[in-house]
Amino acid sequence: MSHQDRDRSHVRSNADCLGLALGWLLGNAEWSSIRFRDDCTWLPVQLTATAILWAWSDEPTLGERLFAARRIAEHLYQPQREFAESSQAFLKLLVRWTALLVAVVQAALRRRMETALAASWRVYGFVVFGVDGSRVDLPRTKSHEAVNAPARNKQGRKLKRSRRKKPRTKAHTKKANTPQMWLTLLWHLGTGLPWAWRSGPTGSSEREHWLQMLSELPASALIAADAGFVGYDCLRSVIDGGRHVLVRVGSHVRLLRKLGWAKESAGTVYLWPDRAAQQRQPPLILRLVVAMGGKYPVYLLTNVSQDRLSDAQVIDVYRRRWGIELYFRHLKQTFQRRKLRSASPDNARVELEWSLVGLWCLGLYAQVELAKQGIEPQQLSMAGVLRAFRRTLRDYLHPVGRRSLVILLRRATRDRYPRKNKASRDYPRKKQPDPPAGPPEIKIATATQVRLARELRTAA
Numbered sequence: 290m291s292h293q294d295r296d297r298s299h300v301r302s303n304a305d306c307l308g309l310a311l312g313w314l315l316g317n318a319e320w321s322s323i324r325f326r327d328d329c330t331w332l333p334v335q336l337t338a339t340a341i342l343w344a345w346s347d348e349p350t351l352g353e354r355l356f357a358a359r360r361i362a363e364h365l366y367q368p369q370r371e372f373a374e375s376s377q378a379f380l381k382l383l384v385r386w387t388a389l390l391v392a393v394v395q396a397a398l399r400r401r402m403e404t405a406l407a408a409s410w411r412v413y414g415f416v417v418f419g420v421d422g423s424r425v426d427l428p429r430t431k432s433h434e435a436v437n438a439p440a441r442n443k444q445g446r447k448l449k450r451s452r453r454k455k456p457r458t459k460a461h462t463k464k465a466n467t468p469q470m471w472l473t474l475l476w477h478l479g480t481g482l483p484w485a486w487r488s489g490p491t492g493s494s495e496r497e498h499w500l501q502m503l504s505e506l507p508a509s510a511l512i513a514a515d516a517g518f519v520g521y522d523c524l525r526s527v528i529d530g531g532r533h534v535l536v537r538v539g540s541h542v543r544l545l546r547k548l549g550w551a552k553e554s555a556g557t558v559y560l561w562p563d564r565a566a567q568q569r570q571p572p573l574i575l576r577l578v579v580a581m582g583g584k585y586p587v588y589l590l591t592n593v594s595q596d597r598l599s600d601a602q603v604i605d606v607y608r609r610r611w612g613i614e615l616y617f618r619h620l621k622q623t624f625q626r627r628k629l630r631s632a633s634p635d636n637a638r639v640e641l642e643w644s645l646v647g648l649w650c651l652g653l654y655a656q657v658e659l660a661k662q663g664i665e666p667q668q669l670s671m672a673g674v675l676r677a678f679r680r681t682l683r684d685y686l687h688p689v690g691r692r693s694l695v696i697l698l699r700r701a702t703r704d705r706y707p708r709k710n711k712a713s714r715d716y717p718r719k720k721q722p723d724p725p726a727g728p729p730e731i732k733i734a735t736a737t738q739v740r741l742a743r744e745l746r747t748a749a
Contacts, residue, residue, distance in 0.1 A: 304685040306694035308365045311338045314650050318397035323389050330370045331382065337390050338362055339372070340383060344647030347679050351630050351640070352376045361685050380631075383639045391642050395485065398649055402480055405657045409479040409666050412609070413602050415511040415533065415593075417478040419613040420518065422495035424469040425621070426628035427637055433468035436634040437490045470629075470641060473498035475506070476613040478513065478606070481666050482652050483616070488641055496523050503530055511535060511593065513610040516726055519590075521562050524573055528592055535591040535606060539726025544590075548572060548734040550742050554595065558731065566738065571745055577729075580604040585725040619671045624648050651678060658698045673701030 315334060323333045331339075342358035343351075355376045363372060373379060383390075403410055410416065427433045469491040475484045485505045487498035496518060503526070506512070511533040519538055527534050538544075544558040551557070551574050561572035573592070578600045580587040589607055591598070598606075621627040626644045631637040648671075655674040656666050677697035734742070 302685065302689060303681045303687050303694065304361060304364050306681055306689065307342075307361065307685060310650075310654050310694070311341065311365070314341075314401070314654060315394065315397060317400055318393050320393065323386065323393065325386075329382075330368065330372050332368075333386075333390065333393075335362060335366050335368065335372070336382065336386070337394060338365070339379075340387075340390070340643045341647050341650055342682070344643045345651070345678055345682060347625075347682075351380075355379055357682065361682065364685065380636050380639060383643070384635045387639050387642050391646060394646055398653060399484065401653060401657075402477065402482060406480050406653075406660060406666070408660065409656075412479050412606065413598060415509070415598070416507050417511045417513060417606055417609075418484060418506065419476045419478055419610040420473070420495075420499050420512055420514045421476075421613045421617070422471060422473040422498070422517075423617045423621075424471055424491060425626065425641060427468040427470060428628070428630070428632055429468060430632045432633050433637070437468040437470055437637075439491055470637065471495070471498075472641065473502075474613065474616070474645075475499075475502050475512075476616055478609055478612065479666070480653075480656060481612050481616065481669070482656070483645060483649050486645055488638060496520060499523070500526055503527060503532065506532060509533065511606070513607055515610075516541075521560055521565050521570075521573065524560065525570075528573065533591065533593050535589060535593070535603060537607065537726070538588050538590050538729045540728060540730065541726075542729040544575075544577065544729050544731045545572070545734045545738065546731060547739075548742050549739050550574060550746060556595070556600075558590070559734070560590070561738070561742075566741060569741075569745060571749065572742060577731075578603045580607070586728070588726075588729055620644070620648060623672050623675060651675060655698045655701055658695060659702070662699060664702060668702045670701045670703045674698060677701055 315337060318334070318337075320333045325331060325333065325336075339355075339358050339362040342361055343354050346354040346357045348354040348357055359372050359374070359379075373382075427437055470488050471491050471493040472486060472488050473493075473495045474486045476482070477484050485502045487493075487501055489498070499514075499518060500523065508531055512527060513535040514537070516537045516539050519536055519542055524534055524536070542560070543562070545561055546558055547553065548559045548561070550559060550572055554576075556576045556578065558575050558577045559572040560575055565572070575590045575592055576595065578589040578591065580589065582604075587604075587607070589603055591603055593603070624644065624647075626641070629637045629640050631640045651674050652669065652671065655677075656669055659666075659669060677694060677700075680692075680697065681694045
């Protein structure tokens with residue numbers, strides 16, 4: 290199906306608006322690789338649309354969400370056989386097919402992003418992505434505690450020690466043992482929409498998740514990351530794959546100057562740990578940029594040259610990377626996914642996957658509508674978009690009136706009143722920030738390091 294403007298004259302009810310939105314979002318998806326059994330009452334596109342409606346619903350339980358989504362799906366698709374009513378059967382089918390269905394939907398949404406939001410596709414000539422991780426709470430069931438609780442040794446202690454120095458109370462200990470899922474997200478900086486993600490138990494490595502998602506990125510993409518993604522092996526994998534990195538560093542990183550490996554300028558530094566040098570692996574040639582505008586200086590490393598990305602542009606890209614933190618807030622607070630409702634690990638994974646797909650669809654459809662009005666993606670109000678879609682879901686049989694889905698989406702913009710600084714307000718449960726990262730350790734390369742670098746370069 291083409292864009293929303295086409296076939297809008299045939300819209301008669303709010304259900305038609307929902308059908309038009311789902312048709313545009315899933316219109317270029319390739320379903321040929323997915324085939325259900327002949328006795329299955331669902332088609333892949335019908336199951337996918339119902340799963341998205343299921344994620345959009347604001348009903349309090351998963352079963353009630355399915356009842357509302359199934360009712361709208363039957364009205365839209367009018368199947369010859371009624372869809373299965375059992376929530377267990379629905380979730381069982383999703384557990385079996387979610388990986389393939391989500392991959393198909395991701396490919397379709399990425400194509401829509403690149404074509405329908407072409408004005409926001411690139412930032413300073415690069416396709417820029419942010420990467421970060423966050424935790425999602427789970428019910429305290431035995432199955433979740435067995436799979437998603439913090440890993441412990443034989444003495445019952447957590448394998449990864451916390452940096453908290455104050456003694457824990459009983460409430461702190463209980464909260465620390467809560468089962469959680471770890472979510473690592475790749476987020477498109479130009480549009481503010483997700484691109485890919487990986488999930489796992491609470492002790493999963495966000496670096497491993499990041500490396501698993503590299504193949505899904507466009508060629509020559511620029512990835513902005515926080516200090517948790519610094520590492521020689523990790524950054525080398527990204528750079529060797531033809532991508533660019535922009536990462537914050539702190540005092541836990543040692544950099545070298547005047548190694549003589551390449552033509553050097555004022556900001557040229559090398560990341561070359563002793564272990565990599567002993568294994569005769571080449572150093573990483575990077576550029577150090579220092580941002581001095583905030584409370585503390587921020588030290589940034591990138592492999593993009595000065596003529597392609599100036600220091601001011603590097604700082605601006607990293608500043609805009611903060612939007613991924615806001616997207617996590619949209620997912621947890623606005624979309625109410627801070628704690629999932631599924632009692633088993635498989636169902637929780639399905640719930641999280643379709644929640645991310647559903648939120649992606651909401652933002653993409655609304656941004657395309659706002660782009661037609663000349664409104665930038667940064668002005669989108671995700672809360673307003675969610676209210677618009679959920680109102681249409683509740684009144685899906687009502688005729689389209691003055692408050693149609695399109696009209697509500699055009700009004701889903703951020704308030705323009707000036708925000709005040711809330712940093713000085715004494716919140717009773719305010720999270721104490723971590724101490725500043727500090728400057729990286731920068732040393733002049735020794736004669737031994739220079740000689741070894743010359744040997745490696747000659748051999749290469």
